[in-house]
Amino acid sequence: MVxxxxxxxxxxxxxxxxxxxxxxxxxxxTEEACLLDRVPxxxxxxxxxxxxxxxxxxxxxxxxxxxxxxxxAYLAPQPPADLVREMRASVQVVGPLLGRCGAATITTPGGxxxxxxxxNLHVQGLRAMGAKVEExxxxxxxxxxxxxxxxxxxxxxxxxxxxxxxxxACLADGRTFIRNAAREPEIVDLQSxxxxxxxxxxxxxxxxxxVDGVSRLRxxxxxxxxxxxxxxxxxxxxxxxxxxxxxxDVIPQHCEATLAKLAExxxxxxxxxxxxxxxxGWRLRGTTIRALPYPGFPTDLQPQLxxxxxxxxxxxxxxxxxxxxxxxxVEELVRMGADIRVEGRVAIVQGVDYLTGTTIHAxxxxxxxxxxxxxxxxxxxxxVEGAHHLDRGYENLPGKLAALGAEVRAFPAAGxxxxxxxxx
Ligand code: EPZ
Numbered sequence: 001m002v003x004x005x006x007x008x009x010x011x012x013x014x015x016x017x018x019x020x021x022x023x024x025x026x027x028x029x030t031e032e033a034c035l036l037d038r039v040p041x042x043x044x045x046x047x048x049x050x051x052x053x054x055x056x057x058x059x060x061x062x063x064x065x066x067x068x069x070x071x072x073a074y075l076a077p078q079p080p081a082d083l084v085r086e087m088r089a090s091v092q093v094v095g096p097l098l099g100r101c102g103a104a105t106i107t108t109p110g111g112x113x114x115x116x117x118x119x120n121l122h123v124q125g126l127r128a129m130g131a132k133v134e135e136x137x138x139x140x141x142x143x144x145x146x147x148x149x150x151x152x153x154x155x156x157x158x159x160x161x162x163x164x165x166x167x168x169a170c171l172a173d174g175r176t177f178i179r180n181a182a183r184e185p186e187i188v189d190l191q192s193x194x195x196x197x198x199x200x201x202x203x204x205x206x207x208x209x210x211v212d213g214v215s216r217l218r219x220x221x222x223x224x225x226x227x228x229x230x231x232x233x234x235x236x237x238x239x240x241x242x243x244x245x246x247x248x249d250v251i252p253q254h255c256e257a258t259l260a261k262l263a264e265x266x267x268x269x270x271x272x273x274x275x276x277x278x279x280x281g282w283r284l285r286g287t288t289i290r291a292l293p294y295p296g297f298p299t300d301l302q303p304q305l306x307x308x309x310x311x312x313x314x315x316x317x318x319x320x321x322x323x324x325x326x327x328x329x330v331e332e333l334v335r336m337g338a339d340i341r342v343e344g345r346v347a348i349v350q351g352v353d354y355l356t357g358t359t360i361h362a363x364x365x366x367x368x369x370x371x372x373x374x375x376x377x378x379x380x381x382x383x384v385e386g387a388h389h390l391d392r393g394y395e396n397l398p399g400k401l402a403a404l405g406a407e408v409r410a411f412p413a414a415g416x417x418x419x420x421x422x423x424x
Contacts, residue, residue: 006281007243007376007404013231013250014040014395015065015224018300019186021089022163023193023224024048027069028057028096029170030197032219036067039224043391047087051079055093070219078105085109087392088117092160094142095122095168098131104142121161125152129165129172149174149213157182157293162209163190169211170199178209184294185254189225196220228254229300230394231276233369235259236304237401238278239267240311240377245404246277257297261289261305265312284308286316286351293322303329303370309349310338311377318347329367332360336374336382357382365393372397376406 015038025048027034039045041064049059049067057071077097084090088109097104109117123133123140128150132143149172154161162182167190169176181187183205191204197220200212231247232255238245239262252259252271259276263269265284270277286309291299299322309316310333320326327347330340336358339350357380362368368389375382387410390397398410 005241005376005405005407007237007241007245007401007406009404010246010248011234011400011404012248013226014038014042016040016186016189016227016229017042017044017393018159018184018227018229019189020045020224021048022092022167022186022190023222024052024059024067024069025092025096025163026167026190026193026197028052028055028071028075028093029100029167029194030217030219031071031073033068033070034193034197034219035062035221036069037221037223038065038226039067040227040395041065042393042395043388044087044089044393047083048089051083051087051090051093054080054083055097075101077101077103081107089160091119091122092164092167094126095164095166098126098142098144099147099168099171102144102146106140106142108138108140119160121154121156121158122164125150125154125161125165125178126168128152129168129176147172147213149176149211151177152179154178154180156180157207159184159186162187166190166194166201166204166209166211169213170194170197170201170217171215172211172213174213176211176213178211179207181207181209182293183207185225185228185251193220193222196222225254226250228258229298229366231255232258232298232301233304233373233394234400234404235262235276235278236301236308237373237376237404237406239265239280239284240308240373242280242282243404244277244279244281246275248275250274250276252276257295258301261287261297262308265308284312286312286314286349288317288319290319291322291326296321299323299326300366302326303366304373306330306340306347306349307333307370307373307377310340310352310355310374312349312351314351316349316351318349320345320347326366328363329370332362332367332371333374335360336378338374354379356380359383359385362386362389365389369394372401372408376401376408
């Protein structure tokens with residue numbers, strides 16, 4: 001909020017959404033109980049729990065962030081179609097189901113509105129491991145008596161495909177290579193849980209993951225890594241409001257691309273053992289932001305940094321190289337007074353002196369986060385509608401922002417959703 005409240009203070013990072021979701025799916029690989037600590041209380045986690053419970057898994061919160069999961073001897077092969085439509089990450093159960101029971105059926109997934117979300121790389125890899133795949137319209141049936149190891153080269157370092165294939169390969173017969181694998185920290189976190197379960201996975205975090213199949217896996221206890229995207233969102237909030245925010249309980253190494261970009265824009269960035277801090281008591285400079293697979297700049301922070309660029313000095317070029325259409329936040333930012341032009345996969349942002357609060361609509365999770373950040377910096381009051389998208393990936397966002405000095409409240413709205421009101 002330029003001229004309004006500068007956010008300052010400290011927040012604690014929650015566990016990573018994009019790690020917790022595949023880890024919950026991985027618990028299907030064993031009949032024994034798994035305990036996951038530092039699981040964020042967010043809607044996508046609740047959805048994933050409904051998915052695995054529908055398959056025959058028992059899930060129980062042992063504590064505010066501790067999940068106990070135990071899937072029985074028998075698992076149903078198909079998650080409910082409405083849940084798969086609601087959340088693309090549901091497709092991550094296919095690998096474990098195939099590895100454990102030899103059958104999985106899925107309807108083509110839904111999820112955020114950020115472009116087509118095919119699963120061809122998942123299908124190609126599972127076929128290479130011996131799965132028979134039949135596509136019947138929107139429903140895909142996978143069958144395999146026993147998966148066998150394969151040497152798989154991904155056309156694109158897909159996070160979900162890498163995770164699904166890692167999990168399927170754990171119980172396959174023989175050795176699997178996943179080449180051009182995704183290198184995100186969440187892949188490393190999944191390898192860590194799988195190996196604690198008795199799997200033999202190597203190479204996560206590099207572009208070649210190697211898995212030697214074993215006959216069965218056991219239960220394990222694992223602490224989920226911190227959410228680098230949540231961390232980056234709060235750092236961007238400091239940047240856009242010219243504040244001073246420290247996020248604790250983080251792994252700074254996972255945030256390097258974000259920290260480097262904010263420093264390049266002129267923010268003062270500092271790191272401690274398990275904390276990162278951004279101070280920006282002055283106007284930042286525009287720059288070029290290219291959203292790429294890890295370790296490049298994360299696409300899940302591209303909308304948030306686009307908001308920061310709206311108020312920076314000069315022109316910024318925001319190139320989205322991961323998703324076909326991830327500029328749904330631009331239209332709403334322009335309604336607040338931003339000067340942005342989208343040409344294909346590039347948004348050209350001309351910095352302006354201020355944004356004006358108004359009623360804006362969040363089309364998806366990260367676009368919603370970008371709009372909240374813009375509202376925090378805008379003059380006057382904003383109403384962010386569709387704020388229920390934010391609940392998918394941010395634990396207690398209004399509470400954490402208020403603790404940093406923002407005046408933000410969530411209001412119940414029609415249809416069980418709520419809006420978030422941000423006032424100057
Ligand atoms: C994961 O999605 C994350 N979600 C996304 O975060 C993140 O944006 C994305 O990885 C990229 O980092 C979870 O981990 C639950 P991809 P995923 O497979 O696995 C294309 C958020 O906001 N592709 O790496 O679906 C695809 O269309 C969410 O937290 C294929 O073409 O991402 C996209 O253009 C949003 N065929 C690109 O690859 C496939 O079979 C990246 O997709 C699979 C993917």
